[in-house]
Structure formats: C-alpha cells, structure tokens
Amino acid sequence: xxxFICYMTLTGLFISPAFAQRSISIVNPSDENRLELIxxxxxxxxxxxxxxxxxxxxxxxxxxxxxxxxxxxGQNTPQNILIQVPISSNGKxxxxxxxxxxxxxxxxxxxxxxxxRKDDYAWENDVVAFRMYGKALEGxxxxxxxxxxxxxxxxxxxxxxWYKGNDYHKDNGExxxxxxxxQTLGAGDMALYNNNKIQFTKHYRKHEVLxxxxxxxxxxxTFDPQIIEGQEVSFTKTISIDAGQNFxxxxxxxxxxxxxxxxxxxxxxxxxxxxxxxxxxxEEKTLAYWEPNIKDFGHTGTxxxxxxxxxxYIDTDPKQFLVKTEISNNKPFVYYNGGAWNKAGKITSFxxxxxxxxDYAEQIRKPLKVKLK
Numbered sequence: 564x565x566x567f568i569c570y571m572t573l574t575g576l577f578i579s580p581a582f583a584q585r586s587i588s589i590v591n592p593s594d595e596n597r598l599e600l601i602x603x604x605x606x607x608x609x610x611x612x613x614x615x616x617x618x619x620x621x622x623x624x625x626x627x628x629x630x631x632x633x634x635x636x637g638q639n640t641p642q643n644i645l646i647q648v649p650i651s652s653n654g655k656x657x658x659x660x661x662x663x664x665x666x667x668x669x670x671x672x673x674x675x676x677x678x679x680r681k682d683d684y685a686w687e688n689d690v691v692a693f694r695m696y697g698k699a700l701e702g703x704x705x706x707x708x709x710x711x712x713x714x715x716x717x718x719x720x721x722x723x724x725w726y727k728g729n730d731y732h733k734d735n736g737e738x739x740x741x742x743x744x745x746q747t748l749g750a751g752d753m754a755l756y757n758n759n760k761i762q763f764t765k766h767y768r769k770h771e772v773l774x775x776x777x778x779x780x781x782x783x784x785t786f787d788p789q790i791i792e793g794q795e796v797s798f799t800k801t802i803s804i805d806a807g808q809n810f811x812x813x814x815x816x817x818x819x820x821x822x823x824x825x826x827x828x829x830x831x832x833x834x835x836x837x838x839x840x841x842x843x844x845x846e847e848k849t850l851a852y853w854e855p856n857i858k859d860f861g862h863t864g865t866x867x868x869x870x871x872x873x874x875x876y877i878d879t880d881p882k883q884f885l886v887k888t889e890i891s892n893n894k895p896f897v898y899y900n901g902g903a904w905n906k907a908g909k910i911t912s913f914x915x916x917x918x919x920x921x922d923y924a925e926q927i928r929k930p931l932k933v934k935l936k
Contacts, residue, residue, distance in 0.1 A: 585611055586623055587658040590932040591650045595922050598649045598807050600778055601933050602634070605641040611935050612660040619665040620646055623657040630668060630778060630806075637773035637783075647778050647806060648931065671806035672780035673720045676770050680726060681705070684770055686780055688804050689718040691902050693750065693811065695784060696766050708763045709749025709832065712742040714863060714904035734860070738904065741860040747883045748830035750865045751900025753815065756828040756887055757792045761880075764796070765789055778806045788820075795820040809910075810868070810901030810923055817890045828877065828885040829898060831865045840913040841884055843876040844921075850876070850886055851920045853913035864903040864916035868924050872896070899927065 591597055609615065620629040634643040650656050674686035682697020692713035700706050713731070715721055715738035725731035731740045746763075748754060755762040769785035781803040788797040798817040804810075819825045831852045833839065840853040848869035856862055867886060877885040890896045903910040903919065910916050 584659070586936055587620075587646075587660075588934045588936055589648055589650060589656040589658070590934075591652060591654045592929045592932060593925055594652045595925065596649075596651050597926060597931070598647070599926060599931065600632075600645045600805050601648050601931055602643045602645055603933065603935070605633070605643055607935065608644045608660075609641075614660060614662055616641060617662070617664055619661045619663050621659050621661055623659050628666060629658060631665065632774075632776070632778040634774050634779065634781075636781065637771065645778055650931065668777065670720065670776035671718075671778055672776040672804055673722060674772060674775060674780045674782050674804075675722065677722075677726060682766070684767065684782070684784060685722045685726075686782065686802070686804055687713070687715070687720055687722055688780075688806050688808065689720070690807060690907075691715065691804075691809055692721060693804075693902070695752075698766055698768060701766055707744040707746070707749070708754075709744050709747050709752035709830070710900065711740070711744050712750040712863065712865065712902040713740045714738045714742065714861065714902075714906065716904065716907040738907070739860065741857065742832075742863055742902075743857075744832060745882075747832040748828070748885075749832050750902050751811075751813075751829060751831060751867045753813075753827050753829045753898075755791055755796065756826045756885075761828060761830075761885075762791050764791065767800075773801070780804055794822060794825070796825065808901075808923075809903050809919060810866075810899045812897070812899055815890065815896040815898075816893075817896060818892050822892075824889045824891050826887065827890050827896075828887050829867050829869070829900070830880075830883040830885040831867065833881070833883050841878075842917060843878075843884075843886070845874070845876070847921065847924050848872070848874045848886075849920050849924050850884060851913075851917050852884060853916050862905040862911075864905075864910060864913070864919075866901050866916070866920045868899040868901075868920065868927065870897050870899075870927065872898075899923070 630647045632645040672688045677683035681699035685694040694711045717737040767784035771783045773781040801814040851866045854863045872888040875887040905911045
C-alpha cells in the first residue's frame with residue numbers, strides 16, 4: 564500500500580504542470596469574423612496569472628502576440644485588462660500570459676481638448692475621427708449643435724497634425740472634414756424633445772480623459788445645469804472609442820430635477836435629397852444613413868444603435884432623422900453612433916454600411932464569451 568501511495572504522489576507531481584497552465588478561453592458566438600476588445604477585471608486577472616502590469620498576451624498554440632491595454636477609467640490603479648482579439652466566425656481562441664515585457668506599438672486611439680479651436684473636443688482611432696463643440700463656439704457665426712465627423716482614409720492619428728496645419732477642409736491624402744453639422748444633431752448626438760420639438764442644450768463645460776489609448780480611449784464631458792421648458796437638467800456623456808471600429812459607445816448620466824423621466828431624441832443630419840438612402844430597423848433599433856456625394860468629396864455613412872430602450876422613428880423633421888426615446892434619472896442611457904467614408908475603401912455603398920451597422924449591433928447583443936481557466 565505504501566508503494567502504491569508513493570506512485571500516485573509522484574504521478575500527480577509529474578502531470579500537474581500541464582493541467583495547471585492557466586489560459587484565457589474566448590468563443591465567438593456569431594457567424595461573423597470579429598475584431599474587438601475583450602475586458603477582464605484587473606484584480607481577477609492579476610491574481611490568476613500572478614502578474615502586475617508587466618506581461619505579454621500570446622496565442623497558446625502559435626505564440627503570436629496579442630495587443631493589450633491596462634485600463635484605469637480615471638482611477639490611480641488598474642481596473643481592467645483590454646485585449647484586442649481577432650477571431651473567426653463561431654471560432655475559439657486560447658490565450659496565455661507570459662511574465663515578460665510586451666512589445667511596444669503605436670497608439671491606435673486618441674482624444675484631446677482643443678483650446679486653440681474654440682474649445683473643440685476631438686477624438687479618433689485608426690478608422691474614424693469625431694469632435695464635439697465647446698463653450699467658446701456658442702453664439703458665434705460658426706456655432707453648431709451636434710457631433711461632427713471627420714472623413715479619414717489613413718490608419719495614422721490625424722487630430723494634432725490637422726489642427727496644426729489648419730487646412731483640414733481639403734483632402735491632402737489622409738482625408739478631410741467636409742461633414743456639415745449646423746443646427747442638427749450631426750453624426751448621432753442627443754437632445755431633449757418637448758412638444759414635438761428639439762430642445763438643444765448648451766455645449767459641454769468640463770472635460771476629463773479617463774484613458775487615452777493605446778487601444779481604447781475614454782473621456783467624460785460634463786454639461787452644466789440649465790432650465791429648458793421649465794425643467795432643470797444636467798448630464799454627463801462618457802464616450803469611448805476602440806481601435807479598429809467605426810463606432811463610439813456613449814453613456815449618458817442624466818438628472819432632471821423636475822421629473823423622473825425625460826423625452827429625448829438621438830439623430831443624424833439629413834441632406835437635401837428627395838430619396839435618401841436611410842433605414843430604420845425597429846427590431847434591431849438601428850438607424851443607418853448613406854449620404855449623397857457632396858461636392859465630389861464622397862459619401863459619408865452615419866448610424867445610431869440603441870440598446871434596450873423603446874424607440875420611435877421620426878422622419879418628419881426636414882433637417883434630420885430622429886429616434887425618440889426616454890431617459891431616466893440615475894440610470895445610465897447607453898447607445899452607439901458611428902461613421903464611414905466611401906473613399907477610405909472599406910465601406911463603399913449603402914449596402915456595405917447597412918451590413919456593418921447590423922454586424923456591430925450583433926456584436927453588442929452577442930459579446931464574445933470569455934472564460935479564465
């Protein structure tokens with residue numbers, strides 16, 4: 564009996580390292596190839612893999628290195644580990660963690676406050692770029708309301724160089740800003756909606772970067788309290804953009820001192836055309852618009868994706884397509900907006916854009932399944 568016990572103990576010691584190897588298992592539940600970020604709580608990740616913030620993520624079988632980011636969300640300590648994952652339709656991927664310094668790579672996302680251009684706040688990734696307007700623009704001849712979209716066809720980050728050159732209304736090979744916002748919600752902003760009429764708020768007053776790349780940039784814009792139609796409202800917008808995506812995630816934290824729920828709309832600027840290429844999917848809660856070719860600059864696609872909200876489509880406004888819903892006090896309102904430009908070469912038709920919006924909506928509904936083992 565003693566010999567038998569000794570044999571089992573030695574056998575157990577021999578095979579345990581193979582079974583003790585810890586990994587990250589990822590499953591794609593959809594029938595589309597996907598490239599996106601997965602998020603793992605840092606405390607759980609650090610404890611399981613016995614690492615701090617110096618490590619490398621590798622594919623288990625091939626050893627291929629996968630890009631990652633330590634996300635802090637404005638805190639002093641890490642909150643999550645983000646990993647950029649390319650995964651095939653209905654595919655499976657196993658990653659391991661090595662205790663070695665990860666190779667460096669260029670930032671793929673970026674945001675900053677732009678005081679030299681009347682309080683703009685601009686952000687981008689390796690696919691798209693956007694901006695919101697600040698206090699200094701209010702009441703001027705240039706004042707506009709909604710979110711602006713910059714058409715780019717380079718993976719390089721362009722915000723700093725375009726502002727520095729101050730020539731971004733011309734295409735010098737990287738793209739340009741030809742999107743017109745004016746007195747509309749632009750490329751997917753929100754506004755109050757009372758008595759069948761849009762009520763624009765003032766522009767943002769405070770800004771805070773929570774993370775600034777390399778794979779995800781997140782920032783918060785704060786809007787001061789103001790009284791609109793007898794209701795005192797205030798809110799923040801926390802906006803994040805991931806590398807490789809055409810879409811932003813927008814989280815609105817809203818407070819109405821005179822009511823628990825407030826009617827709002829999210830919208831897309833409408834161009835002057837008789838038969839617009841636009842589609843509202845009631846079940847999927849998506850709104851996709853493919854603009855006409857403007858001054859031979861090309862076609863811009865814009866879109867909105869709502870999550871769990873009730874939504875009513877409004878197409879009677881001459882300046883914009885609207886989706887009406889309600890926002891509740893102290894309950895985050897989450898939606899997504901995005902853009903595309905045909906001259907970037909990846910999405911070149913309304914059908915392409917519809918498919919891209921549908922695919923992204925499915926990613927939201929069916930996130931990648933992540934398991935630590």
